[in-house]
Structures are given as structure tokens and as C-alpha cells.
Amino acid sequence: MNHNAPVSGGPRTRDVLSTHSVFGAPCWVSLTSRDLEATQDFYSAVLGWRWRGAKLGEHFRIALADGVPVAGIAAVAAMWQMAVAWTPYFAVPDADVAVSRVRERGGTAAVGPLSFPPGRAALLADRDGATFGIWQGELVGNWEAWRRASPTFIRLHTRDAFDAALFYGEILDWASGKPGCCEVEYEGGEVVLRSEGDIVARIDSGAVESAPDPSVRPHWQIHFAVADVTGCARAAEKHGGSVLSENEDEAILRDADGAQFTVTSRRLR
Template identity: 75%
Template sequence: MNHDFSRPREKTHVVSSHSVSGAPCWVSLTSRDVDATERFYEAVLGWEWRPAKLGDRFRMALVNGTPVAGIAGVASMWQVAVAWTPYFAVASADHAVARAQERGGTAAVGPISFPPGRAALLADRDGATFGIWEGLLVADWEKWRLAAPTFIRLHTRDAFDAAIFYGEVLDWASGRPGSCEVRYEGGEVVLRSQGTVVARIESGALGAAPDPTIRPHWQIHFVVEDVAACVRAAERHGGSVLTKGSDEAVLRDADGAQFTVTSHRAP
């Protein structure tokens, strides 16, 4: 998997979703058991934890003091799947939800208020789940992007159709200040924010018919120093291994959420 982990530019202090409109700005895990989930990711990814301001059902993961991810123990309460979800910055949560619904997407939750912002949990027209966030970002965008370190990839049946959907919902390639650029590169649709690759969409070879066997989903990738050590820790703490290679593995945590650990740090 490829990702551009270029060094932050001089202008790095991004505090509002308006500043990086359409870009991934957070990842969150819906869970049933917050305490067990916290122990699992502490063992596998070495994360530290602190309580979140939203209440006992929420936790914040830290890497060297920088917030990188959240746990929301609301899977049962909201009747949503246990899963990792990327959140995209938007200028208006209400407008983004309306545009998604107009284009065949669905709104599972929200928009609802989560001070210092508003959020909604959506699904695109092929069923891939994603979130949107309006307001102040949880962490400085550049620091979050480099500290996690995280990248995301949409596996879907038709990359071009998906790019059109997300582009219209999230204002990609709109030409507005802070909007993302979208290009087709190396067999994938590539999303850039401020010149940096922040997401990719793939569906197979150019011109190939959409693959009906693919279950569309956003896959969250965490870059780690030792993939094998993460695999061993996941198995010791109740997780499972779906695929494993020397430099990448797809894992499930003890609650069933899927994620990828990878050693790839650069294109």
C-alpha cells in the first residue's frame, strides 16, 4: 500500500473542518466493550489512552501525546456495526447529509452535536460506511496525519462511480479554498489534500466491469514498525488474522472490527 508521508509544510496549524474540506480528519471505532477494546489496541499498537469529554462510552487514543483515534462504545445503543470508520471534514454536516441522501446514500446517525462540532455516520450508495465532521478538529490536522500514522482506502465495485458520489458529497475537486484534488493514478483514484495523498479508491482494472463479489468498505491502515509483533499481540489478546504477509496483515480485534497493519511508509 502506498502513502505519501511527506513532512508537514510551514503552514500546519489547521483547527477547523473548513480548512481541509473533504479530507479525512479522524478515525473512530464503534465498539461494544470500551475497556476490552482499549486493552487490545494498547497491546497491539502501543497506544496510550485518556477519557474523552463525551462521557464514559468514549476514549481517545494518543501517540506521543497527539490524539490519533477514538473509541465510541455505542455499537449496541446506535445499532451499528462494530467497525473502524474514517471521518471526513465538511463545512456543513447538514448539507453533506442532504447531498448523500439525494445521491442514493443513507444516514445511519445524525447529524448530532459532539462539542466542539457536529458529526454524522453515513453509508454511500454501495453500502460503505463513513463519517463526516463539521467544526473544530480533534487534533491539528498535520500532527494527526503524521502521528497516527494512518491512511485509508476504499475497496468498492466501481471506483469512478464512488469518486463521483464522494466528490459531490464532500466537495472534492470543487476549486474552493482547502478542497481536495482527485486524480486517477496507478490504477486507483487518488485523493490529495494540500498536495498530500490522504485516501485512495480502488475497484480493479480500468475498464473492467464492477466486481459484484466485493463488499464495499473503507479499510483503515495503521503504519507500524513490526507487523509480525502486531500479529502476535493481536492473537494473544483475542484477535484474529485474516491475511498475513511480511510487511502487511489484515486483522480483526477481539470485538470483530477489521483493520490493517502495514510497514509501508512511503510511495
């Protein structure tokens, strides 16, 4: 889970989120790894990140892009028997309500909600097994600065995009008509999530007319915006990672620890 969430003091968590425009949208990404130093070296080389400590302890770091907090790193995969993976977190007004909704709809609550002042977090899985998190409380820095600085968007690869959209929509109040909620559209065979007009997530299961594909292993893929896709791919290979696919505008990479992520050209934003 996102053990790198904000750790400074703040107002009561149930009151904080109302001051933000984020509602049901991705608000943070976190990586669980086995080796903190190796992870820092890899992402410094590939994405140019710098680092600062987190008050939760020596196993945690906050990644910075041009001084903006963009991701959390927790070197706890072996210690806590967790998978090495990137996980997106969605902002919610009430973590307990969100977790209850997940369970009611056939999902799984793996961890939490747990308190990480000034907020609360939980690590969950949808009914097809894709892992995601929720965060209730004050956000890390400025949300607009965060999403402009690093993630382009997140994409859920799943067996049935329409079913997944219904699941997440009911959990996160997408297209609910509530002020500030995310809007859902269908574009080019994908479900597209927009927040304040910007695309912040996509859900993909292949061609709309196709039956659900049982071979797909559902997962959320994090897309980081970069200036040089080719340069990132070569840096990943040089520092112990691998390139799963690559073209001029996008490359799917695997870090030295096995976590998968995507770099996408800033020109596509």
C-alpha cells in the same frame, strides 16, 4: 458515529473550519465496540496506544499515540445496535449541506447531523452501503499531527471506483477548484485522493478495465502506520484477534471484537 469528537469549548462551528487547511479530507477515525476495557487492552498491545477519557461519558475514550489524539473509541455497539467497525470521518464546512447531498445522490443518512460542541457530526452510507462520517467544526488537536501520528491513509474497497469517486467528490467538493480542496488522480488502477500533495485516501475496485464486481462488500479500510508489521500481527493473535492476510509490509487484522483494520509499514509512507 464519532461520539469521541472534540468536546472542549470553542468558536462557533461554522467559523472554525475556515481556520484549518482540511477540506474534504479524512480528519478522524472512530471505532464502535462492545467492551471498552477489552478494546483498550487490545489496541494498547497491538498499536501501543494510551488512553484518556472523553466528556461524553464512561463508554468513550480517546486513543493517544505519542501523546497525539489519533482515534475515538465508543463502546456502544450493543447498546445502540450498531456494527462493530472502524469508520473514517471527513471534514466538511456544513454538515447539513453534506447530508442533503448524500440523500440526493442515493446515499443514506443513518445518524445526524447531531451537535457535539464545538462541532456537528453525521454517520452516513454511500449508495453501495459503505459507511463513513462527516465532521463540521474544530478538529481533534492538530490535523497534521493526527495524520502523521497514526493513519497512513484510508482505502475504499468498492464495486466501481469511478462511480464512487463521483459520489464522494460531489459530497465533499473534491477537485472542485476551491481553495484547499482535495485533488483526485488515477494511479495504478486506483482513484487516489491527495490533500496538500499527500495521499490521504484511495478508492479501489480492481482492474480499471474490469466490470464492477457484485461480490465486493463495499467498506472503508483504515490503514495505521507502524514500525513492525509482524510484531503487530503476533500481538493481535496473542490478544484474541486474528490475521486475515500478512506480508512484510502490510497485514489485515481483526480485533478481538471483530472490527477489521490494516497495519502498514511506515517505510511505505
